Amino acid sequence: MTEVTLTKKDFTSDQEVKWCPGCGDYSILSTVQSYLPELGVPRENVVFISGIGCSSRFPYYLDTYGMHSIHGRAPTIASGLAISRPDLSIFVITGDGDSLSIGGNHLIHALRRNVNIKILLFNNRIYGLTKGQYSPTSEQGKVTKSTPLGSLDTPFNPVSLAIGAEASFVARSIDSDRKHLTEVLRAASAHKGSALIEIYQNCPIFNDGAFDTVKDNETKDGALLKMVHGEPIKSATHGLVHAGSSLKLVELGSVAESELVVHDVHNPDPSYAFALSRFSNSKLDHVPVGIFRDVERAEYGSQVNGQISDIIAAQGAGDLETLLTSGDTWDVA
Amino acid sequence: MGKPVVSLDQVTIRFAGDSGDGMQLTGDRFTMDTASLGNDLSTLPNYPAEIRAPQGTFAGVSSFQLHFADHLIQTPGDAPDILVAMNPAALMANIKDLPRGATIIVDQDEFTTRNLSKVGYEANPLEDGSLDSYKVHAVGLTSLTVAALSGLSLSRKEAERSKNMFALGLLSWMYHRPTEATESFLKAKFGKKPEILAANLLAYKTGWNYGETTEDFAVSYEIAPAKMPAGKYRNISGNTALAHGLIAASQLSGLKLFLGSYPITPASDILHELSKHKKFGVITFQAEDEIAAIGAALGAAYGGALGITATSGPGLALKGETIGLGVMLELPLIIIDVQRGGPSTGLPTKTEQADLLQAMYGRNGESPVVVLAPSTPSDCFAIALEAARIATTYRVPVMILSDGYIANGSEPWKIPSMSELPDLHVEFAKTQEDFLPYLRDTKTLARPWAIPGTKGLEHRIGGVEKADKTGAISYDPMNHDLMVRARAAKVAGVEIPELTVDDPKGDADVLLLGWGSTFGPIAAAVESLRANGENIAQAHLRYINPFPKNLGKVLERTQR
Incomplete structure (x- = not known):
């Protein structure tokens, strides 16, 4: 194969970007455009498929193949494409409303099947495109246009949901942290099967400052529990220790450094990653970021195509005439 | 052997029983044996939504109707000439469709007080004279099957399950169906369960022999093969x-x-x-x-x-x-x-x-x-x-x-x-400069099918209205008008064959126009009207959108 040497510019389309000034989507777009040359896949083999919502405009801004589909259904279209075209690198761009409300069913089923698609879930905890209603990740009590007295719904924790749906790769990153997001994208691309990356994304118009705790220089070091494979999980002030079958948050210094949980992204037990996911709450005072889980599991598309190649290897390719004349036939002279 | 054989031109049989009685399988086998004999045929299964409704109830009745003839036929038949009813519920559910004089074969073993009361029969219809205007054969399908299989090491319940094969054997004798195909079907189906295979084969054979030997069935019937175009069927x-x-x-x-x-x-x-x-x-x-x-x-x-x-x-x-x-x-x-x-x-x-x-x-x-x-x-x-x-x-x-x-x-x-099948070869868009994803073919109005993996054709599509040619997002009202019309014109312009009219005399004043699955019933009605001297034409739509171009002319030909 010939060496592919592409640059960020090669992946940037000629379309004018039309998100609101200050939107977190800009930095995510820039990070993804910068990362794609490193993916090492020819442009024509990269496909971005989105649903509906502000983030779902994403494919227009990348000079790859792309489809801006309908609300919530991007994982279904991406699944059909990934299964029938295993040669492609497919990304799904979605938001918290798109993937967790109207498209919740498709998200969990794509994850349990482990189809080879990389899902970037832009979580801004609000409906932006429809101008400011609460979303399935909005904190309870959220006052919005549709909830003047505060929202009543208990929010989803997208990472917990994905782990519950048997996801083989789950991670969380932040829109403004280009380096961290790039690392996560790199690991997700190397993973065979579905990957869900939750990206905290600021909506400056309808939910501005939602993630300030994990972004402001003054607070972020205390809030971010950094998960790095093979290293203790800790923030500047806190760390995690084992507590029976679960995990517990402790102040650094209250236990020996050696007591801290050493992160293992390949831990086959999903309850470990699930326990980690429970530390992120609506208040965002302690938020694990990084890769929660990265385990090997058979990829769906290769299994589907494997069944076909196995039967052809065993019985030969199908013959149409034989098929049509199968069963009980008779001749009329 | 020795019994008289009557020739018929067509027969409609309905097999009816509990949804666990294997009526669909029985009907399928009778159909295959009938097809291989060269009769024209048409079938209609009718089964309940309940997978296993309580046994013996009205809700659990499943049936299979087969119409076969020595000439070309169009429908699975209206009124059955013969009903096989495996229990009182099957009789009750189907009797209303039977014309007087029709033949009914029932499993009399199932006509117990309990089963009768399950479906609301106050008296046994086999005894109270209510079936006097039909030819009723009350056969102990269950008991005869169980007796026939007594030499096998099967429980009574297992033996009873072969009663559908007994019924199939009996009907196969009545209508001179060949047995080889069903025997080899059973061998393939139950090859890994020799006891079950033996039971089914024996029940099938016993049913056949029962027809041949018992005095209850005095005649058997023959339906000559239909004249059909030569070929493999x-x-x-x-x-x-x-x-x-x-x-x-x-x-x-x-x-x-x-x-x-x-x-x-x-x-x-x-x-x-x-x-x-x-x-x-x-x-x-x-x-x-x-x-x-x-x-x-x-x-x-x-x-x-x-x-x-x-x-x-x-x-x-x-x-x-x-x-x-x-x-x-x-x-x-x-x-x-x-x-x-x-x-x-x-x-x-x-x-x-x-x-x-x-x-x-x-x-x-x-x-x-x-x-x-x-x-x-x-x-x-x-x-x-x-x-x-x-x-x-x-x-x-x-x-x-x-x-x-x-x-x-x-x-x-x-x-x-194979040579009659059409060439459906498809061309994808190829690598080219200045690719326009929504540039239409002048004849078909189709846009290029540019699949991912094709170098140089990277483009974005989506549900938002497309600009003509470029496919970029467009909110321009004039462009929207153009695209709405283009999409409509594309469908309207699909090339399809003209509508053919079946009008043997060429001057019918009434046309029966149908679409979809009504073809058979309409054709049968037209045949029957023509037999009565009516001058009537038939046309049938297989293309609903777009309509065949000559549809208007066809409709103008006749007064009604």
Whole structure:
């Protein structure tokens, strides 16, 4: 194969970007455009498929193949494409409303099947495109246009949901942290099967400052529990220790450094990653970021195509005439 | 042997029993043996939505009707000439369809006080004279079967299960059906269970011998083969014909077949059938719901596959938004609606032709699709090829409106030779400078099918209105008007054959026009009217959108 040497510019389309000034989507777009040359896949083999919502405009801004589909259904279209075209690198761009409300069913089923698609879930905890209603990740009590007295719904924790749906790769990153997001994208691309990356994304118009705790220089070091494979999980002030079958948050210094949980992204037990996911709450005072889980599991598309190649290897390719004349036939002279 | 043989030109038989009695299998076997004898035939299974309704109840009655003849026939028949009723519920459920003088064969062992009261018979109809105007054969199907199998080491319950084969054997004797095919079928089916195989073969043979030896059955019947065009035939149901037509389309086009489907009666058999044929490179994807099923099919079509989804009415309602996306993306997509009774859940196992307007208009905005309707079970094969031709040539969603009647019904099908099949070869867009994803072919108005993986054709598409030629997002009202008209013109301009009119004298003053599965019943009615001297013509629509170009002229020909 010939060496592919592409640059960020090669992946940037000629379309004018039309998100609101200050939107977190800009930095995510820039990070993804910068990362794609490193993916090492020819442009024509990269496909971005989105649903509906502000983030779902994403494919227009990348000079790859792309489809801006309908609300919530991007994982279904991406699944059909990934299964029938295993040669492609497919990304799904979605938001918290798109993937967790109207498209919740498709998200969990794509994850349990482990189809080879990389899902970037832009979580801004609000409906932006429809101008400011609460979303399935909005904190309870959220006052919005549709909830003047505060929202009543208990929010989803997208990472917990994905782990519950048997996801083989789950991670969380932040829109403004280009380096961290790039690392996560790199690991997700190397993973065979579905990957869900939750990206905290600021909506400056309808939910501005939602993630300030994990972004402001003054607070972020205390809030971010950094998960790095093979290293203790800790923030500047806190760390995690084992507590029976679960995990517990402790102040650094209250236990020996050696007591801290050493992160293992390949831990086959999903309850470990699930326990980690429970530390992120609506208040965002302690938020694990990084890769929660990265385990090997058979990829769906290769299994589907494997069944076909196995039967052809065993019985030969199908013959149409034989098929049509199968069963009980008779001749009329 | 020695008993008189009466020649008949046609017979309609209905097998009816509890849904666990194996009536569908019995009917299928009788059908296959009848087909191999060269009679023309038409079948209609009728089964309850309940998988195992309480035994012996009205709700659990399942039936299979077969009409066969020494001439060409059009329908599974109206009134059965002969009813096989395995229990009182089956008798009660079907007696109203029987004309006086019809023959009834019942399993008298099942006519117990308990079973009779289950369905509300106050007296035993076999004894109270209520069946005096029918020819009733009360046979101990259960006890005779059990007695015949007493030499085998089977429980009574296991032995009783072969009573359907006893009934099949008896009917096969009555109508001179050959036995070899059913015997080899049983050997293939129960080859791994020698005791069960022995039981079925023995019950089948005993049933045959019973007919031949008992005085209860004085005559047997013969129906000569029908005169059919020369060729190789098989019996085929609509769902199987659709599945095989789609495989043929995949092979003839060189496109990978991708079926996204969610199980729904009466369409699931298309999923089942296609799942069996993976060696043709067929991908079947049982999705989490109807929406995902069509989404995956559309995704596969985007990637260059023959994308198909199969469903029934309620599922079609759920797919509407994605069909609209298919209209906007202008990609090939085949949507099969095996219609059933509605609205809502309606009558899942019963047939109805009530989704026509949903198929035509059941989407937001101006969203035209091509609509085709097979007219008979075997026509489903040809319609599948047509759907693939139109979808891939014009890059448009094509809807196939089948229904439960032709999906599950069957008839002899003259198998086409390979050379009769059309060339469905497809060209994808090739690498080029200044690619325009929505530049239309001047003849077909189709846009290029530019699949991912093609260097230099990277482009973005979506559900937002497209600018002419470039496919970029456009909110311009004039462009929207242009695109709405272009999409409509593309569907209106699909090339299809003219409508043919069956008008033997050429001057009929009444035309019977139908569409879809009404073909058989209308043709039968026309035949019968003509036999009475009426001058009547018939025409039948297989193309619903667009209509054949000569439809207006055809309608003007006759006064009514």
